[in-house]
Amino acid sequence: MSLETHQSSPTAPAPDELDVRNLPHGGRHDIIFANLDQLRPGGTFVILNDHDPRPLLYQTEALWPGRYEWNYLEAGPLLWRVPITRAG
Template structure:
């Protein structure tokens, strides 16, 4: 994702070594997946972003794998108990 695309996706989110880190804890619970899906759609092959959440985002992962099988790889960077950080990379 280009710097312009990252800014257009959500200019308030910090970047970590060129990777957007999206803190979904600050988003309304009912709209989190929609925002994350927007970030997923903006990724090019090999690009990634990190989500920060207050619980394990397994339901999001299952939904993502159902909608886009084999498209994204999930790498847990932090696994609670208070914060989960997951890097999602587009692999197709």
């Protein structure tokens, strides 16, 4: 009798999500920047927000041109989900 071994292909873990919707507006960018600072090249986390975080994108690009890549997984009207990846 032989046993067959099936190996599942490894999949990348889902990126961490940072839900800033319940945080005070004045402190959101600082918390997001702290998370950005901890990202290693190729690392990603997803921001969950109650409005378009485009001003954060502009601020990030001004401070660290080309360091982070943004996408929109969901763009409102009640929830924005935006993965941010540190360029490698």
